[in-house]
Amino acid sequence: MAQTTIKPVKSLAAPTNWKTWLGVVPFFLFAILFLFLPSLRLFTASFSSPDGSFTLDNIIQLVSEPFIVNAYKLSIQISAVTALGGGILGFLMAYSVTVGGLPKPLRSALITFSGVASNFAGVPLAFAFVATLGRQGFITHVLRDYLGINLYDAGFNLYSFAGLSLVYMYFQFPLMVLIMAPALDGLKNEWREAAENLGASTTQYWLKVALPVLLPSILGAMILLFGNAFGAYATAYALTGGRIGIVTIQIGAQIRGDVLYNPGLGYAMAIGMVFIMAISLAGYSWLQAKTERWLK
Amino acid sequence: MSYLSLSNITKQFGDTVVVDNFNLDIAKGEFVSFLGPSGCGKTTTLRMVAGFEIPTSGRITLDGADITEKAPNQRNVGMIFQSYALFPNMTVAQNIGFGLSVRKESKEMIKQRVDEMIALINLEKHANKYPYQLSGGQQQRVSLARALAIQPQVLLLDEPLSALDAKIRVSLRAEIRAIQKKLGITAIFVTHDQEEALSISDRIVVMNTGLMEQVGTPFEIYNFPQTQFVANFVGSLNTANAEVSEPANGLVNVDGVQLITASDIKSRKKGDAIRVSIRPERFSFADNQKKDNVLDCTVENITFLGAVVRIQVKIGNAKFNMDTFNNPFLELPKIGSKQQVTCSKEAVLVLDE
Amino acid sequence: MSFLSRLRRFPFWSWVWFIVGALYFILPLLATFEFSLTWDPAIPFKAYQRSFEDKDFWETFIYSNVLALATILFSILLIVPTAYWIRLRLPEARRIVEFITLMPFVVPAIILVFGMIRIYSAPFNVPFTDIQIMQPLTNFKAGTNVLIISGYMVLAMPYMYRSVDTGMRTVDIRTLTEAAQSLGANWFVIISRIILPNIRSALLSGALLTFAIVVGEVTLASFLGVDAFGPYLFLLGQHRAYEPAALSFVSFLLTWLAMGLIQLVSGGQGQAAGAH
Numbered sequence: 037m038a039q040t041t042i043k044p045v046k047s048l049a050a051p052t053n054w055k056t057w058l059g060v061v062p063f064f065l066f067a068i069l070f071l072f073l074p075s076l077r078l079f080t081a082s083f084s085s086p087d088g089s090f091t092l093d094n095i096i097q098l099v100s101e102p103f104i105v106n107a108y109k110l111s112i113q114i115s116a117v118t119a120l121g122g123g124i125l126g127f128l129m130a131y132s133v134t135v136g137g138l139p140k141p142l143r144s145a146l147i148t149f150s151g152v153a154s155n156f157a158g159v160p161l162a163f164a165f166v167a168t169l170g171r172q173g174f175i176t177h178v179l180r181d182y183l184g185i186n187l188y189d190a191g192f193n194l195y196s197f198a199g200l201s202l203v204y205m206y207f208q209f210p211l212m213v214l215i216m217a218p219a220l221d222g223l224k225n226e227w228r229e230a231a232e233n234l235g236a237s238t239t240q241y242w243l244k245v246a247l248p249v250l251l252p253s254i255l256g257a258m259i260l261l262f263g264n265a266f267g268a269y270a271t272a273y274a275l276t277g278g279r280i281g282i283v284t285i286q287i288g289a290q291i292r293g294d295v296l297y298n299p300g301l302g303y304a305m306a307i308g309m310v311f312i313m314a315i316s317l318a319g320y321s322w323l324q325a326k327t328e329r330w331l332k
Numbered sequence: 333m334s335y336l337s338l339s340n341i342t343k344q345f346g347d348t349v350v351v352d353n354f355n356l357d358i359a360k361g362e363f364v365s366f367l368g369p370s371g372c373g374k375t376t377t378l379r380m381v382a383g384f385e386i387p388t389s390g391r392i393t394l395d396g397a398d399i400t401e402k403a404p405n406q407r408n409v410g411m412i413f414q415s416y417a418l419f420p421n422m423t424v425a426q427n428i429g430f431g432l433s434v435r436k437e438s439k440e441m442i443k444q445r446v447d448e449m450i451a452l453i454n455l456e457k458h459a460n461k462y463p464y465q466l467s468g469g470q471q472q473r474v475s476l477a478r479a480l481a482i483q484p485q486v487l488l489l490d491e492p493l494s495a496l497d498a499k500i501r502v503s504l505r506a507e508i509r510a511i512q513k514k515l516g517i518t519a520i521f522v523t524h525d526q527e528e529a530l531s532i533s534d535r536i537v538v539m540n541t542g543l544m545e546q547v548g549t550p551f552e553i554y555n556f557p558q559t560q561f562v563a564n565f566v567g568s569l570n571t572a573n574a575e576v577s578e579p580a581n582g583l584v585n586v587d588g589v590q591l592i593t594a595s596d597i598k599s600r601k602k603g604d605a606i607r608v609s610i611r612p613e614r615f616s617f618a619d620n621q622k623k624d625n626v627l628d629c630t631v632e633n634i635t636f637l638g639a640v641v642r643i644q645v646k647i648g649n650a651k652f653n654m655d656t657f658n659n660p661f662l663e664l665p666k667i668g669s670k671q672q673v674t675c676s677k678e679a680v681l682v683l684d685e
Numbered sequence: 686m687s688f689l690s691r692l693r694r695f696p697f698w699s700w701v702w703f704i705v706g707a708l709y710f711i712l713p714l715l716a717t718f719e720f721s722l723t724w725d726p727a728i729p730f731k732a733y734q735r736s737f738e739d740k741d742f743w744e745t746f747i748y749s750n751v752l753a754l755a756t757i758l759f760s761i762l763l764i765v766p767t768a769y770w771i772r773l774r775l776p777e778a779r780r781i782v783e784f785i786t787l788m789p790f791v792v793p794a795i796i797l798v799f800g801m802i803r804i805y806s807a808p809f810n811v812p813f814t815d816i817q818i819m820q821p822l823t824n825f826k827a828g829t830n831v832l833i834i835s836g837y838m839v840l841a842m843p844y845m846y847r848s849v850d851t852g853m854r855t856v857d858i859r860t861l862t863e864a865a866q867s868l869g870a871n872w873f874v875i876i877s878r879i880i881l882p883n884i885r886s887a888l889l890s891g892a893l894l895t896f897a898i899v900v901g902e903v904t905l906a907s908f909l910g911v912d913a914f915g916p917y918l919f920l921l922g923q924h925r926a927y928e929p930a931a932l933s934f935v936s937f938l939l940t941w942l943a944m945g946l947i948q949l950v951s952g953g954q955g956q957a958a959g960a961h
Contacts, residue, residue: 059770060778066763067785070835074800075792081803125709128702136699146703148944149710152937155897159918160933164713167720167930174716206713209706226417229384230475232404233411234431234482244430248421260790267793270903274919284795291799292908299799306796313791 075310082304086297094304103281104305111266111283112312114197118204119261125205126212127254134220135228147217150210157207158270165203165275169194195276203275204265211264212257219253252323259320263313283309335360335518336381336486341390343376350376352542354390358520363512365521365529368539369565374522377539378488381520382411394485410479414491416471418463424474425450425459431482449477452511469500476508480515487512487519493528505532526566530554538562560683563609570612570652571683576604582677584608589648592624593680607683612642614679615654617665623674631665645673714937721930732931741917742932749914752830753899756837757892760845763838765888768849769880772858786846789839794904797839801832802908829909836905841895848894852887853880893944901936 085091098104133143156164168174171188179185193199223246231241247254269284278285283305290302334357341354351373358364366374379385381392383404392400399407418427428449432442450459453473463471472492479487489508493501509532512519523529529536530550538545538553538561546553546562557563560571574584574591579600582593586608593608600606618626629645629652640655641664654673656662665671725731736742771778789797805822822828858880865875881888903915914936922929 056774057778060767060775060782063763063767063782063785066835066838067788070801070839071785071788071792071797073804074797076800077803078796078800125702125706129706132696132699132703132706136702137696138699138703142703145945146706149941151894151944152897152941153710155894155901155940156937158901158903158915159922159929160901160936161713163922163929163933164717168713168716174719175712206709209709213706224415224417226413226415227419229382229404230411230413230417230419230478231430231434232384233382233407233409234434234478235405235408236430236434237405240434244434245419245421249419263790263793267795269793269795270915270919274903274922284793287795287799303799306793306799309793309796310791313793317791 078303078306082300082307084300086300091300094298094301097301098304098308104286104301107281107283107286107305108308108312110197110281111309114201114204114282115262115265118201118208118265119258121201122205122208123212123254123258123261126209126257127216129209130213130216130220134217135223143217146213150213152210154207154210154214157268159274161203161206161271162274165194165199165206169199169202195279197280200272200275200280203271204268207271208261208265211261215257215260216250216253219250219257223249255320255323259316262316266309266313334358335362335395336520337391337393338377338381339391339393341377341380341387341392343373343380343385344388350542351380351387354544356537356544356547358518360518361516363509363519363521363532363534365523365533365536366539367523367526367529367536367566368545369524371541372539373542374524374537374539375490378490378520378522381486382409382488383407408482408484409486409488410482410484411488412472412475412479412490412492414494416463416468416475416495418471418475418478420463423460423462424455424466427463427474428478428481430478435482445481449481452480453477453507467500468496469504472496472504473507476511480511480517485518487517489519489521491522491524493523494525501528508532530566538565540565557609557681558684560607560609563681563683568612568653569609571607571609572650572652574606574608576600576602576606578602584680584682587648587650589627589650591627591680592677593682594676594678595680595682597682609681609683610652610675610679612653612655613640614675615645615652615673616656616675618672618674624677625680626672626674629671629673631667631669631671634664634667645671647673714934717930717934721927721934724927732927733935736928736931736935739928745912745914745917748912749900749902752834752837752911752913753896755830755834756841756899757895759834760838760841760891760895761888764842764845764849765881765884766876768846768853769858769876772850772853773862783846786842789843794836794840794902795908797836798905798908801836805832823909829911833905833909833911833913836909837895837899837902840902840905841891841898844894844898845891848887848891849884852884855887856883858883896943897940900940 082094083090083092085093129146132138133146166173169176169187169192173194176187179187194203227245227249228241231245236244267284269288272280272282272285273288278289287302287305287309290297290305291299336358338354338356341351342349343351354373354377356364366377368374376385380387383399383402383406386401390400391398394407394409419430422430425446429442429446432445437445446459450456453476455470455473455477458466458470463474466474472495475492492508493505496504505528508521521529521532530553533550535547536550536553537547540561546558548556553562553566557566557569563569563571572586574586576597577583577585577590579597579602582595582597584591584593584597584606591608597606627647629647631643632646632651633644635642635644636658637655639658641658641662643654643656643665645652645654721732722729728734767782771782802823805828806824808817808821809819810817820828822832861879861883862875865879870879901915901918902913903919905911906913907916907919918929918932918936921932
């Protein structure tokens, strides 16, 4: 009874009513039309066979068909390797221009360069690496002519896992630079000085203070890098023309249907990708909650 | 016998001289404040003692050993920062134990020492909290405990109270001083707040634009400022241009009004331009006591400051502030009324240029 | 200061990492440039000449730029009012909207484009009837333009929303709004003359990244059958060797120059992250 009498007063005091929500309707409408409906449609489409009837075959194939399982494995491997490699190199570069003591102009040069390079993908990137590390590439020649190292005789191939990883790294580590630079700026100079003052060496400062403080950002950035490589399509396709069967290329092949045509399977594989990304994001937020317990 | 000694310290950043020929000997267990406005070089001097800056020239010795170019992590001096600088990823106990753990002390030893320190700063209930869960005053106490845990030879405090509320500033100030006395530790305290420096220090070094202006006990600095800068910076002060009229008798002329001073002006000539200063609290309204200077004045303004009331008076053409203690039965003069004020000849200080 | 203490301050490892990274950045560009010059030793810039003579290059390149500008414009129109409204009146919606803006990280472009094709290749009917209101969006030019711009808006959403939201946080738009209101400004004046100018640099950085994402984009454009610069370069790359190298080099340089210029203009505020 007491509650019913209080209610009208309450709604007066808190003016957030349904009208306030009208302000975000355009955004939600957009998200539904161009983000949720398409994703949902793929989800339902993954349960249909080529002739349109309901089937669970596609989902079953996801875990039973060796070429699909391998495609996932390959995608996960390449994403993990380039997230780690790009993450480490990107972190070190971001370190060098922020707290590392390099001159200020280098920082803005690196940041703008990274902004471009992190989006330098697809054909131009593939071309750049063919010109660099292909059989007739610049570095291949330099190494052969001046140092007597023949990359391709030594087993290197640009159109392989290792080659593709090197290419991916080109857009991976700039992304890491862009994410880590502000995080590294957040390291207070006083922390380093306090640690030094208390007798810690530089290594001890990094291991006990700086890295633990940065860990959530580093993990978050690595997950982003992972997703960045996992969803990439154009670069791998432009470089290898589909010879390296990562998931995105297999999906394209299933849906565009040059040889293999089974859109339903392609959609199921796409949903599988979303699933894996969702898991890695969930893992990230769990890790973040664990490592960030000292944050507000 | 000096324990920490800074001799002929000069520090330049590029062409800018930040600290210029600084000399100071500090005895063991002494509490010394560096007082001055921002940019006066006080923090840079402190950071040279900590090892974060290396002097362009000059020597720093601690307990007989030259530490001028020793790395900060080899020095064994504790430092407290204005922004606390607690490690956000560690609890109170872990923060305090940090210095010992990087020294690879045993677990039992660290625990015992940390407990001791936590008891010292009365934060027993908060040992396992993270810095963000503490108030500013609590954080700065932890930072004090962290610096003391390594049993430093010198404790350096870089404006440790500036980020805190007025009330906490005063109580923590007393706490710092009490702990410093109890442990008998040598301390350097950097501040721009004169009241803080006056209340906490054994000795004060007043600095301005990289130079030492005056070194002395709080009593000396306040009562006998030697330069105009010190006189102005420490306490509030009336200064006025004056002319020497009778050097032998200590008579000076301020804007047509004759004053007698106890300061020695025998070396000056009649007609020399000088500056004199009188602290506001050294004035009082004419009473029955015989005073050296009795001056006619007009009351211009009255400002209520709490414990004191500040009255602006015009003597001749010069304006002076006088402070009088507040009490409920105080009868204040009317603005615009003619009065007489007095001050002793010791109150009239002649300043070095 | 002694030699030893100078040495202690020299950031040796910083230089090492920076130079290693810089080489990784620059060598492929250099190699591309070098390769583009080797077509005909007599005419070093032959590849560039040929590329610029191609009518298709100009058409696709301009088209992609127009798409990028349209994406930026519509993104701003959608995201600025949303972010503003949430900061001002609807903080309850913050978590859900932030979650949605992060979704494009989870849903790769290739998935988005197939989903959009599946949905919008069907005609629009009056509900529960066969009466057609509009033919499928994928069937006519304006329709595909709507689709591709919407798709790009989705891809750019994480970056755009974050830049705008960060910009609004740093200038404290709530206080600004209240100050403007107390001085008698209406909503239009508040948004156009107070809010937008104050988040200028945030908008710039969001716009730039959107630009970088859109101009060379291949996946959406090729599956939607749009004649944009990305697919053009892709096709060219399958038949030619030197022109794509020349164009790759030029497009990288142009984007970098634009970014550098804008960073100069905005006083070094612009920065955020990139996408694929």
